[in-house]
Amino acid sequence: MVVGAGPTGLVAALLLARRGVDVTVLERRAGVHALPRAVHLDDESVRILQAAGVSDGFAAISRPAAGLRLLDARLRPFAAFHRSSRGVHGWAESTLFDQPDLEALLRAHVAADPRITLREGVDVVRIDPPGGSFSSVGTATAEPDVAAIGSPSAGPGGGAAAGGDPSPGDSYRVRLATGEQVPASAVLGCDGARSTVRAAIGARLRALGPSQRWFVVDVRCATPLPTWGGVDQVCDPARAATFLALTGDRYRWEFRMRSGETASELAAQVPSLITRWAPGPVEMLRAEEYTFDAAVADRWSDGRVFLLGDAAHLTPPFIGQGLGAGLRDAHNLAWKLAAVLHDGAPGSWVDGYRSERAPHATTMIRGALRVGRAMTGGSGAVAALRRPLVAGTLRVPAVRRRAEAGLVTRFGPGTLVDRRRDRRDPVGTPCPQPWPGHDGLLGDGWALLTSGAPEQPGPEPRETMPPHAGLPDAGPSDAVQGPVPSELARRAADLGARTVATTDPVLLRWLRTGRVRAVLLRPDRIVAASAPV
Ligand SMILES: O=C(O)CCc1cccc(O)c1
Numbered sequence: 001m002v003v004g005a006g007p008t009g010l011v012a013a014l015l016l017a018r019r020g021v022d023v024t025v026l027e028r029r030a031g032v033h034a035l036p037r038a039v040h041l042d043d044e045s046v047r048i049l050q051a052a053g054v055s056d057g058f059a060a061i062s063r064p065a066a067g068l069r070l071l072d073a074r075l076r077p078f079a080a081f082h083r084s085s086r087g088v089h090g091w092a093e094s095t096l097f098d099q100p101d102l103e104a105l106l107r108a109h110v111a112a113d114p115r116i117t118l119r120e121g122v123d124v125v126r127i128d129p130p131g132g133s134f135s136s137v138g139t140a141t142a143e144p145d146v147a148a149i150g151s152p153s154a155g156p157g158g159g160a161a162a163g164g165d166p167s168p169g170d171s172y173r174v175r176l177a178t179g180e181q182v183p184a185s186a187v188l189g190c191d192g193a194r195s196t197v198r199a200a201i202g203a204r205l206r207a208l209g210p211s212q213r214w215f216v217v218d219v220r221c222a223t224p225l226p227t228w229g230g231v232d233q234v235c236d237p238a239r240a241a242t243f244l245a246l247t248g249d250r251y252r253w254e255f256r257m258r259s260g261e262t263a264s265e266l267a268a269q270v271p272s273l274i275t276r277w278a279p280g281p282v283e284m285l286r287a288e289e290y291t292f293d294a295a296v297a298d299r300w301s302d303g304r305v306f307l308l309g310d311a312a313h314l315t316p317p318f319i320g321q322g323l324g325a326g327l328r329d330a331h332n333l334a335w336k337l338a339a340v341l342h343d344g345a346p347g348s349w350v351d352g353y354r355s356e357r358a359p360h361a362t363t364m365i366r367g368a369l370r371v372g373r374a375m376t377g378g379s380g381a382v383a384a385l386r387r388p389l390v391a392g393t394l395r396v397p398a399v400r401r402r403a404e405a406g407l408v409t410r411f412g413p414g415t416l417v418d419r420r421r422d423r424r425d426p427v428g429t430p431c432p433q434p435w436p437g438h439d440g441l442l443g444d445g446w447a448l449l450t451s452g453a454p455e456q457p458g459p460e461p462r463e464t465m466p467p468h469a470g471l472p473d474a475g476p477s478d479a480v481q482g483p484v485p486s487e488l489a490r491r492a493a494d495l496g497a498r499t500v501a502t503t504d505p506v507l508l509r510w511l512r513t514g515r516v517r518a519v520l521l522r523p524d525r526i527v528a529a530s531a532p533v
Pocket residue numbers: 039040066067068083094231242244317318319320
């Protein structure tokens with residue numbers, strides 16, 4: 001059972017259904033949500049859309065973006081982070097789109113999937129677990145949970161353990177406002193910032209930074225506006241702003257609201273605020289106040305009830321990672337849950353969901369807060385210093401490479417991650433996807449990837465750098481061929497892994513850099529174990 005039909009809930013439903021699980025999605029509203037929300041995904045997130053079977057459709061409603069620029073108050077760029085058109089996950093490192101288009105696409109795929117039932121206009125009011133109560137009982141209400149931010153609670157590294165360990169046959173009962181009770185073997189709370197499911201399991205959001213009020217303006221403009229193809233952040237403490245061209249003739253601005261300023265005051269100022277970019281006529285699509293929060297839930301699950309997306313974490317938009325975090329949750333959980341519910345895998349497989357996802361989500365939120373502070377913090381004097389300081393720092397090649405590489409997913413040791421101590425070991429990181437669709441060669445399940453060809457060493461273009469970029473290349477003399485150790489081979493066989501001997505130069509180089517001759521890949525393409533050379 002998925003509660004919430006936003007992109008995270010719909011992608012979770014599609015991923016589960018592809019693994020043979022029947023899913024009901026319950027949604028309070030009817031139809032696609034028209035408010036201004038996510039506009040950006042990175043390459044790892046688009047790879048997840050690929051896993052959900054919607055990447056071709058997504059390509060038709062999105063466009064690759066050039067990157068992120070920082071501008072001063074006079075709109076003069078002083079730093080730029082360029083994004084490649086082919087990242088380590090096989091897709092453009094930065095993609096822009098309009099969320100209602102994405103939701104319409106996902107809904108079309110959901111409607112075509114016989115395993116998924118979408119019920120709209122239904123209100124979940126309560127969840128009864130098989131044992132009678134959750135480990136920390138909460139009341140399911142639609143109160144604005146953000147008000148609870150700042151209350152004392154365990155951090156993302158702490159929190160209560162998942163309560164109980166219901167067997168897959170046990171049933172939760174999801175109670176609707178109508179009195180109807182819907183049985184469910186698991187519940188995925190994808191019901192947003194004011195999550196009813198979060199309240200039901202007694203979890204709370206913990207603030208990582210202050211809320212900020214912004215004013216979001218979406219327009220259509222018949223005359224193309226001049227843009228560099230990426231996102232512009234105006235680092236002006238007096239009126240911080242974001243500007244980007246979405247797709248087609250659609251553009252977005254976000255303006256930070258000053259203390260005491262009202263949405264209607266800002267609405268009246270829109271023409272003068274956007275005239276520096278759009279001097280001619282525009283068609284106004286939306287102009288709304290939006291509060292950005294930075295928070296993470298103290299608990300992410302209880303038994304087989306899980307929190308995903310905004311129900312588990314709220315990310316300020318400054319690095320475009322909010323929706324991607326929700327998709328990562330769905331991808332991390334769906335294959336494990338399907339294995340437990342459908343294929344008889346041990347219940348412990350889902351235990352690592354929070355420990356794998358929470359540190360990553362928290363780091364992203366802190367990164368967004370840092371960029372937000374760079375855009376909006378300080379006085380005029382600080383803003384004047386920011387320009388030479390940031391530009392100078394980014395001239396150091398190692399700093400620039402690090403800033404442009406973004407956050408690399410790297411899970412610690414756990415039930416499904418056999419981390420060794422070698423820093424180069426790719427275990428816990430995603431296997432690169434050399435080109436869109438390559439994951440299909442590995443199948444939907446576990447895979448044992450080995451070297452299938454003599455290596456072709458040589459310089460690689462930037463877009464084929466491995467995800468742990470920055471580590472020195474092991475060099476062409478390090479052989480990655482050889483027999484797969486029997487223990488790894490046995491584990492792979494037990495898991496029904498497909499063996500793939502790759503001849504792809506990107507993957508061969510990645511194996512070589514990690515000093516491994518075989519890797520066991522989880523269905524989400526994270527390296528679970530490796531055989532060192
Ligand atoms: O990091 C990038 O390349 C873009 C980040 C981004 C995307 C969308 C909105 C935003 O404020 C930042």
